Amino acid sequence: MALLEVKGLTKAYDQLKVVDTFDLKVHQGELRCLLGPNGAGKTTTLDLITGRQKATSGIISLNDTVITHWPEHLRVRHGLGRKFQVPAVFKGLTVQQNLTVAHNRTTSPIRNMFVLRDGAAQTRVRQVATQVGLARRLRDKAEELSHGETQWLEIGMVLIQNPQVLLMDEPTAGMTAQETYKTGEIFNSLKGSHTLLVVEHDMGFVRQIAERVTVMHMGRFLAEGTIAEIENDSEVRRVYLGKEGKASHA
């Protein structure tokens, strides 16, 4: 049984279908990469799954519960965590405060009025900060971080929620090769214990982390398999990598 399942997902703007009857199954503990050329509908698919955009039709279910029409925050509470393409952190807050907010054991405004000290949360904050390499920057404001560090902070903010499924939209965008490799190591450390759906363009990074890959094209499902199978798929090479292209970087 799939942990995250999408059936016939469609998003249309008038006659234009940016996601067209797309199906996807992600199983518990799996790290799945979602590939496709620009405009393939990858980010829109994440938007639909997380509720940022409303689906025109189709069904989204998480852990056997249909969440298609739920508001964003309820989907998150049910187990979805999302990292955005453009890093979204609270720039006016410190790294520690960002992670504290993300540690959402209680989300009620009234209950949180009585949370002044939460030692357990701070222990977890330090664990995650260490995991994403920001332990020494806890007191720094997010606006003082480099681009790569900001990406890691957002990854940490998703991790600390301990969601059932982590949706990562281009987590290495704008990173140096060294930062990308380190991010890959973080993701590899999550394999098995976490379920991830990663949208990514960098084929080197995909090779570093991917177990299975799903390819989209023009909003539709194109292919699925291991990275080797995908790289050797003639249809994928035609629409995505170019007929004679090398699968080094999209």
Place this chain on the structure above:
Amino acid sequence: MNSLYDNRTLQWIVYFVFFAVLAVLPMFIENAFTTNLFSRFIVLGMLALSVSVVWGFGGILSLGQGIAFGLAAYGMGMTMQMQSQDPVNAPIPSFMLTNELTELPALWIPFWHTPTGIALALIVPTIFFGVFGAMMFQARLVGVFVAIVTLAMLSAWYSMAFDMQPYTAGFNGISPPAPLNIAGHAIDPYSHEAYWIVLAFLAALTLGMKLLLSTKFGLVVQAIRDDPERARFLGYSVAGYQVTIFTISGFIAAVAGVLWVMIVQYVSPTALEVQFSVSMVIWAAVGGRMSLLGAIIGAFFVNGIQSYLGDELLYGFLLVLGGLFIVIVRFLPNGLAGLLEMALARIGRSKAPGPDAEPGTPPVAASAAPRSQV
């Protein structure tokens, strides 16, 4: 990097010293008029506090704080007016008689009972802010649209207060002939007692807000200010937090409205004027909207200048006020408190340990501390 400005212990000390200085201030004032003027400044500081809470920390630019202030002021005005009425010989305020009302309107009847009247003066505006806020924030109104809608609502209340002359005394306003009487004790608006009462409320609200904003609730509110969508995707009901902080700010403005009428014995539609509510935003901006104390000091500062220059310049002072706002927005976006923050950060940098120093393990309270509070 944290500076002295972010030192929470120091912040609390500054807060207590500030209120201690204000508490002893009347000892050095012999003029009753000046005491009353200072009491008024304190109430205006309370309004700046409400703007700081909702705008500085909540990121909601409300130009309608005057609604809560005005409604509460009318409630208190009605309560004090009814204290002066005789149930048998003079059950109706005189302005109603001149407006050809023959009996007390149902709306006024609860205000015969002073505790009920004061409670209504506080509860009605607070509930109104809750409902109004829910309508705005459930619809995901943000930024300038919130400013426009609150301004429009303020104008609607102003028109209503102005036009419903038989019930509100219209342009003339309500002038209770006697000071507020609590359990047989009259509170002279020009006394030190009145000053200390309003100061006690300001201190309680400010320290209460500082504590509240130090909780996880306060941290989430500031996170929503920075990026509402990110907060939503962390599982928070953004509208729920926005409605809550908006309602709290409405309550603070309502307390200010009640106390205002206690010390001026007068309420008119001017309490609901657009210019007055915009002024509150300017006070907070001048002092520093992201600092509770800064906003209060901003109100003292601007109104102090106004009381000094206002007599000379009359309406020309509005030009001074507008010019001040432009200068602050352009050169000091965080107001006077921001200036202090920059200065302390500079001192902190000169004393900061090297980059290899251990970051330590800050307490949770520090982690939940708002960015700017002094």
